Amino acid sequence: MTAWDVLPAVCFSLVLSGAMAQTTETAQSTTPVADQPKPAASEPEKKPPVRETPPDVKAFNDLNKITDPEKKIAAIEKWKADFSTSSMLEVADDRILSTLVQKLPGQKVRIRTAAGVQYRKAAPKNRGAAATRIADQFLDADLLLKDAERYARKGVESMLLAAYLQDQIASYEKRKAKPPSSEELQKRFQESRAARVATLGRIEVKLGQTRKGQKLLEESYAVNPSNVNVDAALGELAVKAGNDAKAVEYLIPARLSGRAPKGANEALESIYRKTHAGSPEQVKAGLEAMLDTEYRKRYPNPVTVEAYKPTEKRSDRLVLGEVFTGSGCPPCAGADIAFDAAMERYSRKDLAVVMYHEHVPRPDPMTNVDTQARSKSYSVTGVPTFAIDGKKTMGGGSRDMAKQVFDRFQKDLEKDLETPAEAQLKADATLSGNAVKVRASVEGIESDSKDLKVQIVLVEKELRFNGENGIRFHPMVVRAMGGTKGEGFAVDAAASAPYEQTFDLDEVSKAIKAHLDDYEGKGHRGETFTFAEKKYQINRADLAVVVFVQDDKTKHVLQAAYVDLSPESGPHPVTEANEPR
Secondary structure, eight states: OOOOSSSOSEEEESOOOGGEEEEEETHHHHSSOSSSOOOSSSSOOOOOOOOOHHHHHHHHHHTTOOOOOHHHHHHHHHHHHHTTTTTTTTHHHHHHHHHHHHHHOOOOOHHHHHHHHHHHSSOOHHHHHHHHHHHHHHHTTTTHHHHHHHHHHHHHHTTHHHHHHHHHHHHHHTTTTTOOOHHHHHHHHHHHHHHHHHHHHHHHHTTTTTHHHHHHHHHHHHHHHTOOOHOOOOHHHHHHTTTTTHHHHHHHHHHHHTOOOOHHHHHHHHHHHHHOOOHHHHHHHHHHHHHHHHHHOOOOOOOOOOOOOOTTTTSSEEEEEEEEEEEEEEHHHHHHHHHHHHHHHHOOEEEEEEEOOOSSSOOOTTTOOOOOHHHHHHTTTTTTTETTTTTTEEEEOOOHHHHHHHHHHHHHHHHHHHHSSSSSEEEEEEEEEEEHHHHHEOOOOOOOSSSSEEEEEEEEEEEEEOTTTTTOEEEEEEEEEGGGGGGGGOOOTTTOOOOEEEEHHHHHHHHHHHHHHHHHOOTTBBOOOOOOOOOOOOOSSSSEEEEEETTTOOOOOOEEEEOOGGGOOOOOOOEETSOOO
């Protein structure tokens, strides 16, 4: 586990001070973090003042650029000496250990020494969490399993209810906040302990102590059935025991999490093949269709909405929602689902949404060069970040926090629906063969800004990919943006010529694949990886175009337009986004 596996309500592209104070329970479970108060669903409404990155954090971030393991370790040791009072010393020790385990696994003496240093130097109240992190790293690398067993047991034994409750209450009092009820705190304790029990159970199974390991895994499952590693391990044990029905019960939620290990996925596929005839392609399609059904059944949108009914104040504006997200970002789940609900409540005559996928904190196979450039233009430092007509906000949360995220942006959205547009925008688009041709014109601009641009965005209305945050269906995925380098078209108020963009779908697909191949080749934050899928193929039957006029400097959106290119949507006449509703 690294500092990136512990995530706050926003997935940052920077290492956060104190990140390692949390435990591996966060990364392993979809339940709230049990070793600390629950994170808020989003940032406070009032924007915090911009603060400079502390010198120790900045220097530590720079270490990520070093790829040679020995040089990285030496640089971290120097950093520790230079910033001997930093709150990130535990993170540094963890990074040294993870570098050794991942890059120099043959150096077992150094690894044992580094693990001992990390454990001993951890604050007394953090030693149990440090022990579990060490055990997890050894387990994931299939390395020094007897040592892993010893550390995992220390992690479990350190979980004492009285000490936990005392620490939690003191933490709330220090922040002058009301602590949760005793029942809630005890529940969090049990969930946290269950995650550590799961680590010990998985290690016992690897050591050949199957009966002992299975008992521990079942104990953990009884408290938290959403731990992916537990589901996967119990599923594989059930397969070995010949109990396919029980195995499927465990393996389906593991697969839908997007984080199941390869062995668990292969086990599910094997079971499915036993009972379903056909070609490999047909069987694969059938399995995915079954998983689609299971996903929708198990994970309905927790946000209940009613169809929007325009008031007498409804203006001519089509509101634009821009969302920066990542399929490997757990807090993005809350924001993604919240915007799913918004698109259900509001028609495309009221709201257009575009989703810019980013490689934060993990590689995302729906990312492309244009979405990354768009992120930079908005000065996005973490995901989820979203903007309603250019008003940027950060913050997300787990799936069950989606309602809080939705409530947060809904008032801005509905306010804008009753705010007149500041430009008249007409857009039409056609899909002919391999080309999407877009034509837009702008009149009646009510802005003196010299930084206005027309942005033309090609979106795929839904992609299926089980990301590590458990989201399986991704709407309104940005595939390409118009203009030179995807940066749009500068508005010339004196000119009457329309703005035109042609998207060659084969070229768009090639560009996305080239980016994903290049990113995979270079590695993610200095670490090698392989995409489970590369989502570069374009579904020509599921496209739409979003056009908007925006002040490129302030990001304020004057007006937007939406054109559906799906065959079932019929012809695509000129869309006058300024028509009264």
